[in-house]
Amino acid sequence: MRWGSAGAAGAALAVIAGAFGAHALAERLDAHALSLWETAARYLMYASLALILVGLAAAGRPHPLLPAAGWALALGGAVFSGSLFALALGAPRTLGAVTPLGGLGMIGGFLLLALALRR
Numbered sequence: 001m002r003w004g005s006a007g008a009a010g011a012a013l014a015v016i017a018g019a020f021g022a023h024a025l026a027e028r029l030d031a032h033a034l035s036l037w038e039t040a041a042r043y044l045m046y047a048s049l050a051l052i053l054v055g056l057a058a059a060g061r062p063h064p065l066l067p068a069a070g071w072a073l074a075l076g077g078a079v080f081s082g083s084l085f086a087l088a089l090g091a092p093r094t095l096g097a098v099t100p101l102g103g104l105g106m107i108g109g110f111l112l113l114a115l116a117l118r119r
Helices: 003-023 031-060 066-088 093-097 099-117
Strands: none
Touching (some): 003 066, 066 093, 066 099
């Protein structure tokens, strides 16, 4: 997997989502929904920047934990942010039960990245 490219695409998507929320959704969503949208965009950016780091680390000093870090960050970011985007747009509140799983995925990805970069 090309983690750097995936991270750069995710970062672009995070900027697009943030701008869309600030401009197109600002008049359509209540304050709570806008807050969810902003949180989703912000954490998508965090996960995307970390994926860029995974890609740079893999290119410079490959480590066996880097692919796992990349997958955890990518899937965790998608689940966390995706569920918050959906909730902001009116998805059933029960979808919120999967949001913490995405957060755990991102946390795991960051910890795996830390271990891979530790040496």
